Amino acid sequence: MLRQAILKTAASHRARRAIEATPLTRSVVDRFVAGEDVPAAVRASGRLQTSGCLATLDYLGEDTTDRARADHVTRQYVALLDALAVAGLTGTAEVSIKLSALGQALPREGEAVALENALRICAAAARAGTTVTVDMEDHTTTDSTLGIVAQLRREFPQTGAVIQAYLHRSEADCRELATAGSRVRLCKGAYREPASVAYQSRAEVTAAYLRCAEILMGGPGYPMLATHDPEIIEAGTRLAAGRAGGHAGYEFQMLYGIRPGEQARLAEAGHQVRVYVPFGEEWYGYLMRRLAERPANLLFFLRALTSR
Numbered sequence: 001m002l003r004q005a006i007l008k009t010a011a012s013h014r015a016r017r018a019i020e021a022t023p024l025t026r027s028v029v030d031r032f033v034a035g036e037d038v039p040a041a042v043r044a045s046g047r048l049q050t051s052g053c054l055a056t057l058d059y060l061g062e063d064t065t066d067r068a069r070a071d072h073v074t075r076q077y078v079a080l081l082d083a084l085a086v087a088g089l090t091g092t093a094e095v096s097i098k099l100s101a102l103g104q105a106l107p108r109e110g111e112a113v114a115l116e117n118a119l120r121i122c123a124a125a126a127r128a129g130t131t132v133t134v135d136m137e138d139h140t141t142t143d144s145t146l147g148i149v150a151q152l153r154r155e156f157p158q159t160g161a162v163i164q165a166y167l168h169r170s171e172a173d174c175r176e177l178a179t180a181g182s183r184v185r186l187c188k189g190a191y192r193e194p195a196s197v198a199y200q201s202r203a204e205v206t207a208a209y210l211r212c213a214e215i216l217m218g219g220p221g222y223p224m225l226a227t228h229d230p231e232i233i234e235a236g237t238r239l240a241a242g243r244a245g246g247h248a249g250y251e252f253q254m255l256y257g258i259r260p261g262e263q264a265r266l267a268e269a270g271h272q273v274r275v276y277v278p279f280g281e282e283w284y285g286y287l288m289r290r291l292a293e294r295p296a297n298l299l300f301f302l303r304a305l306t307s308r
């Protein structure tokens, strides 16, 4: 019911105008979204670099069924990568892409369009001297997304994949991906998924995350532990201590605006910390969809407003 109410509110133009106009909304958005355009994203990357953190930048917008929009998103990423190179930030900043924003859901030719656009972005990243990570979306797209990542890796082996620990299949996917040179972001998973494919309870998801983390941190690849959960971060630091190669061989990742104090603490302790930075005009849809997909996300954002 809450989900329906959020979606109904999100779709109403009047509600949207009212929500966008309130000062509270502006301050909430500014906390979680770095700005609306490429210069704002570059400035945020610079600030993170100064504070000793890495960045991965996400141009907001997903679920496109419009070829022109998918091309627009691709051009924004290319412009962003060029701007990061000019600003000298590609040593610390990369980009995260969503295949649904690049055309994956277009009828018939969706996968081919998304692959073509993703290849353009990977080529721009390679020119700029940085990398791309492909976000994971709902479970109906997992096979398609991992297939496209595998194709991208043939030409751009540094391309990162994302595994969602809540899916039953993920331990097997981690085993497959825990190979030398393979960059894998592990997250809990943000979508509302059925019990037939995903663990439902918090305890089960945490246990699944820890099993996946052990596989990735025990392998020769490059694990990226994306979480704000203190229990997992502690386990991650223990696993990191047992790895050869020191801090350079893995990283922690967190979202822009969530637990900044913990991000700084980990960076000061010598861990690599990458902050996921969303930017773009589509912030309204982004926040509303996140809340509708999983009303627990509301709690997640609210908690961030009151804590460090």
Ligand code: FAD
Pocket (backbone or CB within 6 Å): 134, 135, 136, 137, 162, 164, 187, 188, 189, 190, 191, 226, 227, 228, 229, 230, 253, 254, 255, 258, 259, 275, 276, 300, 303, 304, 305, 307, 308
């Ligand atoms: P939660 O279960 O949300 O929180 C666990 C515990 O952490 C809380 O109980 C609390 O103790 C602590 N905590 C959390 N937030 C706070 C806070 N603000 N202040 C204090 N304590 C707090 N999902 C996808 O499905 N696909 C993706 O591609 C994807 N990419 C991501 C990239 C990054 C870098 C990150 C960080 C997340 C990504 N996610 C993605 C989202 C992810 O799947 C989770 O939905 C989200 O991170 C919440 O899970 P959590 O592990 O942080 O822990």
